[in-house]
Amino acid sequence: MPNVRPVPTVRRRRLGEALRRYRNAAGMTLESASAGVGWLGPKLSRIETAQAHIKPTEVAELLKLYGVGDPEVVVALGGLAKDSRKKGWWQTYSGVVSPAYADYISLESDAESVRAYAPLLIPGLLQTAAYARETIAANATTRSAEEVAALAEVRQARQAVLTRPGGPLKLWAVIHEAVLHQRFAARPAIMREQLQRLLDVAELPNVTLQVMPLAATPHPGGAGGFSLAGFPGPMPDVVTLENLIGATYVEGSDEVRVFADAFERIVAAALSMDDTLALVAQLEERSRK
Known part of the structure; x- marks a missing residue:
């Protein structure tokens, strides 16, 4: 059977980037x-470019x-090497989950x-099932109804990270106010349920929710949305940028720092959490009338 070239995954890319950084810090060439x-x-080169396992x-x-x-660095990078081939629950949905989306779910987990x-x-980790189905159907125009339903299931399953045992994900989401005024003509209850979902999940101690008001002063968010995944120990953060055909990743430390800043x-430009919850509650009450 011929050798199959490994598909670069986000875990291998993170590991390769870290090893390259430590090699450069040691003043050593690949040779x-x-x-x-x-x-x-070229074994080491292929490892650093995520083309080979280690x-x-x-x-x-x-x-x-x-x-x-x-020891923290050795354990963290060794664990990343060990997990680089690990399959997650999302592999069950391999027929509808693209490699780029699988990478993102892996990052998130x-x-x-x-x-x-x-x-x-609304960020995927905060969406109701109905909101997920409607928005996926609107964006994934080439998907069948069955594929849309499966992708909505995936989006709901991802939310388990917010309550996972041993350390739930810490989520800090800033949502533009315009998103909260979205309406679904055929199913007006969808947005009301979604607003209530935001109020409910904001009660979790690991969730911080803010709204960017319509009257906000200019801020870097004008360039578009993004998510910044942070990892324990020495592992570098990763930025995800999404569009209609998938996702791209920003992994260089200098570039990631731009997004962190x-x-x-x-x-700083968004409403406080208290003011955010007051606004969401007001909009949810108004949606009942």
Whole structure:
């Protein structure tokens, strides 16, 4: 059977980026590092570009060569190597979940926190089932009704990270006020239920919710929405940008820092959490009339 070239996953990309960063910090070239661990050919280059697997023991060997002795770093990167082939629950939906979307779900499931600016839709982790179905159907114009239903199930299943045992995901979402005024003509109750969902989930201690008011001063969110996944220990954060055909990722530390700084300014321009909940409650009450 011919060798199958591994498809770069977000876990392998994060690991490769981290190993490349530590190699550069040690002042070593690909050739000198490969020689240091007795590797021949382009193996290390392929690992750093997420084109090849690496064993946890090999990760430890490289880090030792680079002078990285922090046990937290060794354990974290070794765990990432071990999990790079791990399949998640979303593999059950492989027929409808694209590789890019699978990468995002993998990121979300590994993350310690997610900071998101949502100018167009309620974030997926906060959507009701009905809202998810309607918005997926509107955006995924080439999908069948069965595929839309399956994608809505996936979106609901993702929300388990907010209540997972041993450490729920910390979610900080800033939603533009215009999103809260959206209406579904055929099913007007959808938005009312969605507003109530926001009020309910905001009671979780790991969820921070803010609304960007229509009258807000200019802020970096004008460039579009994004989500920033944060990871424990030494692992670098990853930014996700979504569009109609999938998602792209920003993984370089300097580029990620741009989005982290932008999110701080977005937060500063948004309503406080108390004012946000008061506005959502007001809109939910109004929707009943």
